[in-house]
Amino acid sequence: MIDIHNHILPGIDDGPRNWDEALELARNAVANGITTVIATPHHAHEQFHNPAEGVIALTEQMNERLNQEAIPLQVLTGQEIRVHHELLDRWEQGASGELLTLSGTKYMLIELPSGRVPEGTEELIYELTLKGITPIIAHPERNRELAADIGQLQRLVDSGALAQVTAHSLVGIFGRGVEKAAWAMCRQGLIHFVASDAHHATRRYFCLREAYDAVRDKMGDQAVNYYKRNAQLLLNNGTIEQQVFEATASSDGAWGKVKQLFGRSKK
Numbered sequence: 001m002i003d004i005h006n007h008i009l010p011g012i013d014d015g016p017r018n019w020d021e022a023l024e025l026a027r028n029a030v031a032n033g034i035t036t037v038i039a040t041p042h043h044a045h046e047q048f049h050n051p052a053e054g055v056i057a058l059t060e061q062m063n064e065r066l067n068q069e070a071i072p073l074q075v076l077t078g079q080e081i082r083v084h085h086e087l088l089d090r091w092e093q094g095a096s097g098e099l100l101t102l103s104g105t106k107y108m109l110i111e112l113p114s115g116r117v118p119e120g121t122e123e124l125i126y127e128l129t130l131k132g133i134t135p136i137i138a139h140p141e142r143n144r145e146l147a148a149d150i151g152q153l154q155r156l157v158d159s160g161a162l163a164q165v166t167a168h169s170l171v172g173i174f175g176r177g178v179e180k181a182a183w184a185m186c187r188q189g190l191i192h193f194v195a196s197d198a199h200h201a202t203r204r205y206f207c208l209r210e211a212y213d214a215v216r217d218k219m220g221d222q223a224v225n226y227y228k229r230n231a232q233l234l235l236n237n238g239t240i241e242q243q244v245f246e247a248t249a250s251s252d253g254a255w256g257k258v259k260q261l262f263g264r265s266k267k
Contacts, residue, residue, distance in 0.1 A: 001208055002231035003029065003037045004102060005109060005138055005164055005195035008075060009058050013041045013048040015199045019065060024201040026066060026073050032206040034196075036074045036235070038102050040109050043079040044087070051098045055079060076103040076235075080138055082111050083118055088127050101133065105237040109164070111138045117145045117152060122159045129160035134240075139166045139197060140185060142174065147181035153190050162240060164193040167211030168204070186219065189244030193234075194227045219245050 007015030008029070010022035029037055039059055042048040055077055062075045079100045081087065087110075090098050101108045108128065112118065125135050137156060140146045140163050146153045153163060168174055169182040185191050194215065198206045216224050223245050230240050 001032075001034045001036075001212075001228065002235060003034050003196050003198070003206065003208055004078075004136075004193055004231055004234060005040050005080065005166075006037050006198040006206070007039070007041060007080075008037055008198065009039045009041055009055070009062060012050055012054070012058065013045070015041070021201065022062065023065060023069055023071065025198060025206070026062075026071050026075075028201040029196075029198070029206045030071060030073050032196075032209050034206055034208060035072065036076065038076045038078040040078040040080040040102070042082065042111075043099070044082040044084050045111075046082075050079060052077075052079070052100045053097070055100060078102040078109060080109050080111050082113075083121060083124065085120070088124060088131075091128070091131065091133070102136070103235055105234060106132055106134055107162075107234050107237075108133050108135050109138055110135045110161075112140070112143050112146075114142060115144050117143065117156075122155060125156055125159040125161045135161045136193065137161050137163045138195075139164065139169065140190075141165055141169050141178050141182035147178065150181070150184055150188060150190065153185060154188070157190055157242070162192040163190055164195050165191045166197045167194055167207040168197070170194070170211045170214045171207060173207070183218065186215070186223070187245065189242050192227075192230050192240055192242070195231075 008025050010016040010018050016022040016025055041050040043050045059075050059077045066073050077100055128135050140153050165182050169178050172179045194211050196206045196208050198204055212224050226243055233240050
């Protein structure tokens with residue numbers, strides 16, 4: 001499996017504090033069936049900056065450590081970029097100096113504040129798409145405004161964004177309200193990726209296998225394959241399309257049948 005969002009790099013944000021914790025988290029990823037992760041430390045966060053050069057250097061060190069310890073995991077570069085009013089200007093002024101897309105692709109992981117959707121977010125997403133960048137909204141189910149009004153997420157997707165749900169949200173670790181919002185977003189075809197957002201080997205671990213098991217139970221194998229395929233398409237810099245999965249008689253039952261494929265692809 002491929003994980004597109006996690007905090008595996010040590011000592012630079014709220015992930016592992018040191019190499020021992022980072023390697024323990026890497027072993028946890030392998031035990032969860034994961035072969036490739038994109039490291040996404042926080043950037044433009046209130047507490048953390050992590051410009052591109054430092055992330056690239058630390059990722060190289062991480063892969064060296066993994067080889068030395070014979071841990072079969074590949075780590076690629078990325079960032080979780082907090083939405084801010086200078087984001088587009090920073091990208092235009094020279095992305096290689098500060099900003100990273102996910103593994104050098106056209107996909108950029110962006111994070112909204114937990115309590116609100118900043119004014120101008122739709123316009124920012126649209127402007128990024130004009131620059132050839134497809135934003136991926138990290139954990140929208142944990143944003144209070146989006147969880148309360150899924151129509152807002154629909155508008156962001158209509159503006160050109162994709163969205164990534166957190167594995168822990170799907171299995172109820174963040175609480176019932178977040179869990180319900182996560183499944184509602186999945187049911188309406190507004191989620192395109194499942195990712196771990198792992199921070200720690202025991203407290204915020206790689207829960208991807210458990211999340212995919214939950215998706216299989218509630219939405220069927222086609223949904224699992226869709227989310228896994230999208231992660232691979234991302235690494236290949238491919239085109240990701242939207243799918244909606246039709247609910248069966250019970251909202252707690254399997255949703256496996258594909259209802260429709262939207263005509264507009266995300267490029």
